[in-house]
Amino acid sequence: MTPVNDQPLLEGRDLFLTYAGSHVPAVNGISLTLRPGELCGLIGPNGAGKTTLISIFTTLLRPQQGSLDIGGIDACRNPGAVRQRIGLVPQDIALYDRLTGYENIAYFGRMYGLTRAELRERAAYYLDMFGLWDKRNRQVAAYSGGMKRRINLIVGLIHEPELLFLDEPTVGIDAQSRHLIMEKLAALNSERMAMVYTSHYLEEVQRLCRRVVIIDLGRIVAEGTPEDLVAQTEGCDNLAELFLKKTGEHLRE
């Protein structure tokens, strides 16, 4: 990881994006800044614009308006340079079933330009950290859901990005796997890896993140520490109640 400084790691200003064929902006003037080592929870109801915002941050989509700097690099103009510094753990198990866990890690590691020695060292470190060292040579197809989730996470981490985007990384796994993942993410964050964490498990977000951003209808509707946000909002005892208060109780889909 690069040396720590107080310059913003991610700085998005007035980001705006409307999909082709739609009249409603998916991201409507969002500005967000993230500093190195920060762990930000990004929550919102389905269709609020979370995935679109993450896609903009990870350079998959280019905003129609606004600017985005990551690590001091203009992400819109130079997405290739930004991609080396960020990592993505998608919601889907984005792995090759017929490759082993180690082969999946090795493939993506090589694509990030890791040398063989770096790859061996890091793969061993993360496989051990997530309890998969002994199962590294099994095909992913033979893994349990929890094991797949952990390999999915390691693949996003293997190049040790400065900023890691986690899109619901604990969906569909048992309490033990979830606990392990949360614990290890907190440990990695304590080593100054910045993270943007999206999840519908609000208790997870409250436990893990020191800062929460709630978005709805493509806009930020609340932002702050979970404690401050809950304290500032009348009649709310926790993040889940605050969430419903800010985004409404009506169904979105």
Add this chain to the structure above:
Amino acid sequence: MIGVKLSASIAKELLLLVRDRAGLVLLFVMPAFLVIVITLIQEKVTTTTVEVLFVDNDKGAIGTEIRDLFSRIDTLRLVTKLDGADLSAERVRRLVAAGRYQFGVVLPAGLSDIADKAARQQVAHHLFPEREKEAIAAIPEILVWFDPTVHGSFRAAVRTALDRVVAGVQTRLLVEHSLALLPEKIGEGVSPQMLQAFPLPKLDARELLPQLFEETAFIPVAEHFISAMQFTRQPTAVQQNVPAWAIFGIFFIAVPLAGSLIKERDSGTLLRLRVLPVSYLTVVSGKILAYMAVCLVQFAVIVGAGIFILPLLGLPAFDPGGEPLLLLLVLLGIIAAACGYGICLGMIGRTYEQIAVFAPVSIVIGAAIGGIMVPVYALPEFLRPICLISPLYWGESGFYDLLLRGGGLREILPETLGLLAFGLAATICGVLYAAAKRKRP
């Protein structure tokens, strides 16, 4: 209870099928289209008319007779003029050598006169061996030119037809001259008065001179394979089938290639690939190169089987020719086209089920109209221009130019460039389509 559960399962599966409308349409349309195309080809192939270029340098009775007899054969159509001009032997040779026509027949000048004289001599030698000592006139050959890509059955059909026609002419000549000379033979030692008093009955030459008719085939027919280059290799079914079916096999790489792209997209791996600090082009290129390597191995296996296994089964060995680099060039063109097709299908296809139906059926149709299953010249006339749109036909032509017609770089370049262009265009279409689709929610 089981019935309820079973019917619920059936209803669910039907709903799933109906919801994938494109997949459903393909499921019905593609096999139906396949049945129509294949049936059409196989039905018409036996009745289709094969064009034979015909040059009559004889301009005599035999030429006219051969033309008349030929024109009575339904499956052959004699072409004596092109673009309003009479054909010359040289032009026919060039057209057949270029593969534009598959058959050419050239009657030599003076055939009628010399054949007539030779027939008379044949009969005279037979009837009056002591008296007739003059050597039988040498009849110039009737030339039959074949494109080396012509399959054996069609070659045999045309040759048989010609032999029948020539045999008819020979018989007529022999009968005429026999009837002219037989009275003299029968009248030997008989006084003219006797002959006048007892005229000869109507004679049947075949009955009286069976040996003459059985043994004598005096109009020579020479069969030659014509190619652009000096080329002496005898075309065999092996030499024609191995490259043709290898192309068919190579194109099937499109199925797993497209499937792999769809699986990457569906599993979310594509998303991960797109945030890598390398261009997606690099990722796709890696995929294409891997599949190309598989195709090269596949081709090597097929050629190896042609060279080493077919002879063990009593068939001639496949000859890969003496131009390995040119062979590789055509092969790379075919592989590029097949991979480009796979990339295009993988980018455009919405579900694996769609591709699983569309890709193989479209390849079979491409092979059917592209001359892999049935030679293009044997296709129904209205289908022949369509074969030009099949990259499998370009690949087959490229291989045939090289392996059967003895062509070189100049001959294979158009097909090879066409294949490469197709592969590139298909890839670009697929990539552009996918890029446009990503801009939608």
